[in-house]
Amino acid sequence: MDSKLQIISGMYRGRKLVLPRGARPTQNRARMALFNMLTSILDAAPRVVWDAFAGSGAFGIECLSRFADARVVLTDVAPDSIRAVRQNLAAIGADARATVVQADAVGAAARFGADADLVFIDAPYADADLGRSLVARLGRVMQPGAIVIWEQEVGHEFTPDENVWEILRDKRYGRARFVIMRRRG
Numbered sequence: 001m002d003s004k005l006q007i008i009s010g011m012y013r014g015r016k017l018v019l020p021r022g023a024r025p026t027q028n029r030a031r032m033a034l035f036n037m038l039t040s041i042l043d044a045a046p047r048v049v050w051d052a053f054a055g056s057g058a059f060g061i062e063c064l065s066r067f068a069d070a071r072v073v074l075t076d077v078a079p080d081s082i083r084a085v086r087q088n089l090a091a092i093g094a095d096a097r098a099t100v101v102q103a104d105a106v107g108a109a110a111r112f113g114a115d116a117d118l119v120f121i122d123a124p125y126a127d128a129d130l131g132r133s134l135v136a137r138l139g140r141v142m143q144p145g146a147i148v149i150w151e152q153e154v155g156h157e158f159t160p161d162e163n164v165w166e167i168l169r170d171k172r173y174g175r176a177r178f179v180i181m182r183r184r185g
Contacts, residue, residue, distance in 0.1 A: 007092075017088045034149065041182075045068075052119060052121050114143070119148045121149065128152065
């Protein structure tokens, strides 16, 4: 599918991304604002990034573009999404720094969340409970100081357990709400 979705910064800036069927990607302007917020929060570039509901892989690939030493894991349950992610990685030649796995994110929380410095959660808006479940599981397995970015649909917001998560930013862009939070120690 032809799209206007592209990498917004870093070594792959301007490269267009293909979208899987039925995708609802985070738009370029919202991703730009999100990364501007993230830059002011991060003490150092993340080593391991997990794009849990990858879709096109835009978030994970943006991390590959911006953070030269990062390794990215991209998971999704949909075969169309996995194909799109692989196609997008191949187009920029970043396959070696990425791991693509067809997996249920909630079931894979211990496997990928325990080592991640940064996790992006953009569960399908139609199933907000997936995001809630993943945040709860990550709260049990992530290292203190790890960052989670949770995209939610405005009107279906959920606030994470503040005993587990420190809310660093909470912003709305159109119909998307981004909660950036840090795992408490």
